[in-house]
Amino acid sequence: MPELPEVDSYRTGLSSKMKGWKLKAGRTIWHNASDSDFNVVKNQEITDFDRRGKFLIINLDTHHIIIHLRMTGRIDIVEDRAPKHTTVEFDFHNQKKMCLVDFRKFGKVWIVEDINEIVGNLGIEPLERKFTGEKFKMMLSHRRGRLKPLLLNQRFIAGIGNYLADEILFRASLHPLRKANTLSDTEIRNLHRAIRHIIRKSIYFGGTTFLTFRGPEGKRGEFWKKLQIFRKTGEPCPHCKRPITRIIVAQRSTHLCENKQEYIKNVD
Helix, strand or coil, rough: CCCCCHHHCCCCCCCHHCCCEEEEEEEEEHHHHCCCCHHHHCCCCCCEEEEEEEEEECCCCCEEEEECCCCCCCCEEEEEEEECCCEEEEEECCCCCCEEEEECCCCEEEEEEHHHHHHHHCCCCCCCCCCCCCCHHHCCCCCEEHHHHHCCCCCCCCCCHHHHHHHHHCCCCCCCEEEEHCCHHHHHHHHHHHHHHHHHHEEEEECCCCCCCCCHHHHHEEHHHCCCEEEEEECCCCCCCCEEEEECCCCEEEEECCCCCCCHHHHH
């Protein structure tokens, strides 16, 4: 479940406390969580934290630790025993541990010299400067698929997951089944602005906590309080008060207001 805003909260929060920490050792506790060589990180120092899409990147002297939290992963910094459900842990010379805690065990860790081995195929970052309205219009010009699956496509735009996609399309007044090549210039501008607005707002509130996600210092993401339609089936739409409906799009639970996000068949 952690998406771009949740991972970004780790990037900023962990960076402020962990830069300069020197690694002592690392190990895989759950065998499927990583097949990297943990010996290479010994005595390397954390120089910075980055993020690409939903991937957290921890920069070391010569290598990078890349973490994908998947559905239920979180990162805990502890001083003693690793928490229950820890799948990967790193020990530091200051006696601290960094643990990937993941009760469903889908999270992954890589140790690489070149981050492009793992994140090189990701699409554009939605908050970077080059993601302009004109750039987005060009990106859509050859796309004929439905909007919701397109927003979830990490090779198209990096970092958008299910809850962000629903909130973005609601703000832009676009039906999730609308085809990308049917959007007017005005609709493209509105969608571009909605993408950036919703992501920035979620980052501001520390992301959204649904299952196990806790940001740095164990803080819960508070953006769930600001959600307009996600997981609000049957509740009144904040725009028109009609009931929010739930459909399945690309095998994902999808929430919308059929009035505000009208599906216009003749444009497809």
